[in-house]
Amino acid sequence: MEERFDGIVIGFGKGGKTLAANMANRGLKVALIEKSPKMYGGTCINLACIPTKSLENSSNEIKRQGFESYEDKNKAYREAIDKKEVLITALRKANFNKANSNENITVFTGVASFEDNRTVKVVMEDTKEVKVLKGDKIFINTGTLPFIPNIEGVNSAKNIFTSETLMNLRELPKELIIIGAGFIGQEFASIYSGFGSKVTLLNNLPQILMNEDKDDVEEILKLYEKKGIDLINEVNTKKVYNKGERVVVETEDGRTFEGDALLLSTGRKSNIEGLNLEKAGVETNERGFIKVSDTLKTTADDIWALGDINGGLQFTYISLDDFRIVFDNLFGEKKRKISDRRNIATSTFIDPTFSRVGLTVEKAKEEGYDVMIAKMPVNTIPRAKQIGETDGFLKVVINKDNDKILGASFLCVDSSELINIIKMAMDNNISYKYLRDNIYTHPTIIEGFNELFTGAYMK
């Protein structure tokens, strides 16, 4: 028998669950479909942002304690894995309960696929019963999966992990090799080196953070050196194999790297397999992501795509903003669109966190701006000294013609908080002088802005 809904949301990600809740709160009947009971709340909570940042936090604490023996490090690592598991289990449960307790939301746990552009079939996870759901509107929020590169031996060798599986490994690898030095590879390098693994990071490009200013990259490289992370650039993997329990990575130029575990952080692919998008007339692009308009409509009537699956920036806060766009266009002022987004900030949690927004100095000059640069080391800020977090810098790029901020990069404790202030200043055309003269609480990292924009640090 068919069940009818005003809206069907496929995938319990950030955008999808928020949309389901907001539609339900308007009195609309919503079906929220999630294929796995281990994934309520989506990737962020269960496999990505939250578990990695929980481990990052534990790894930073452990690094400070400075354990000597492998046994002590391994014990602390296991405790961190357990702590992370307790946290995500609680969040998953809370996410399920919140949706399930809403009288207008029906949670279906099973794999969804399209029958046509109004009909979704769900094969229930426990009973394998097939449910047929009809919806006036359908929202796809199925996210991404780790991309496994086509490297010889990658599917047969032991001790090979993705970002999703490494975090369940209960034995701290003494030596960890990471293929892929994007933000996920770099975060894992930092986390596991903090726990005490010897990390080798293999990067196929000439440098990490290719779009950043050279002076910023140099400071991050110094940090990696201090952490003992071996970064190898311009290296392409040919094959992987085991030597006993060890994993060996052989490169195209004949070098070999050996470790106890290998992490593949080689990108993410769209999660569309089995959705039968063609039955609904939903088209994908050449990368397999769902094609969407500026307001996130797919090529099929009354079907929208939110989050990673639509091929935009892959961040939880972008998925949330996708919700805002869809909701506004369905029930609000119909003003929001992707192309209006400005100054999206990002943070890479490498201890200290590297956060950035807007233009780099190099890019600003390329675009013809006459720039002023404000840059200061973090170790001059009282708060940094007081908490013993003195690594890094604050750097802001300013338009000399009008004192407006063009961009910023911060390598600094809590920079993931600080960068949002710069985004707000940029969005609202606030001059750097306002940030310089503002009254901040003390002791804080942000009060560094009082100094940053003064003669000593500006050029």
Ligand SMILES: Cc1cc2nc3c(=O)[nH]c(=O)nc-3n(C[C@H](O)[C@H](O)[C@H](O)COP(=O)(O)OP(=O)(O)OC[C@H]3O[C@@H](n4cnc5c(N)ncnc54)[C@H](O)[C@@H]3O)c2cc1C
């Ligand atoms: C290691 C790692 C760390 C990250 N750290 C950060 C970070 O610090 N900050 C940040 O902003 N972003 C981070 N990200 C990115 C972030 O996790 C994603 O951008 C975000 O989770 C995408 O959410 P989403 O809304 O697209 O859907 P998702 O959260 O991916 O949800 C999709 C859901 O759909 C379900 N599903 C899929 N197919 C079906 C189907 N056929 N039927 C039913 N259900 C289905 C899946 O099981 C899943 O639960 C990180 C990513 C990784 C991999």
